[in-house]
Amino acid sequence: MSLGPIGIFDSGIGGTSIWREINRLLPNESTIYLSDSKNAPYGEKSKEEILRLSIKNTEFLINKGCKLIVVACNTATTNAIKELRDNFDLPFIGIEPAIKTAALNSKTKRVGVLATKGTLSSSLFHSTSMSHASGIQIMEQRGTGLVELIENGELNSPKTKALLERYLSHMVNQGIDQLVLGCTHYPYLIPLLKDILPDNVKIIDSGDGVARQTKYILEKYNLIDPSVSKADFQFFTNKDVKVLDSFVKDARVPYKVSFLDF
Helix, strand or coil, X not given: XXXXXXXXXXXXXXXXXXXXXXXXXXXXXXXXXXXXXXXXXXXXXXXXXHHHHHHHHHHHHHHCCCCEEEECCHHHXXXXXXXXXXXXXXXXXXXXXXXXXXXXXXXXXXXXXXXXXXXXXXXXXXXXXXXXXXXXXXXXXXXXXXXXXXXXXXXXXXXXXXXXXXXXXXXXHCCCCEEEEECCCHHHHHHHHHHHCCCCCEEECCHHHHHHHHHHHHHHCCCCCCCCCXXXXXXXXXXXXXXXXXXXXXXXXXXXXXXXXX
């Protein structure tokens, strides 16, 4: 099993931000990335549909021989990871908005969370907020439309900037000093966010923590690849191969992007 790849899936290209962190920390581990862009965004779907798609993605990666699966999607994690762990016999790494980190570091006691509807409405998100944000004002904002813009490669378009300014203005006016990105697509907007937000607002995403947890679980279950051969990086998408390729081509590793009728 240790020779198998790490499987990663997301509702689209956003999870490549997680793949980058995993590859940075574990460069000798092969990976298979599945982008379900045809069904993006998951954040507007029902829990039942999110679970169905998550199971389908998981089965694809298991059939590819993956030894561990990273659910690189906040919405899929908060709505489906319990069922995935209950039904499949391999480790899963999930992603949740980094509420705890933001709450611990906030001086104004006001934390903004930019996430999808599916994440913000989930019971897991609310239980996490209750557990780690006592005495902190959590200001939630749905990022409706942002995933679609990112999937189209519009990372710095006037439309994207205008949408972000509208979503963030109330949070900024209320004095947030931490902004939690609750969707793996959103780290690609960090350059734009830095232009919009005051300098005192810290932007927090989950990528580094997910990579460290992946390494920990691989070590715990003796799944670290002991081989010295070059790692293999495969990417699959059921939509636009060129868009996915554009998000990984600067990674400076040999990789292959393929279309999947899925």
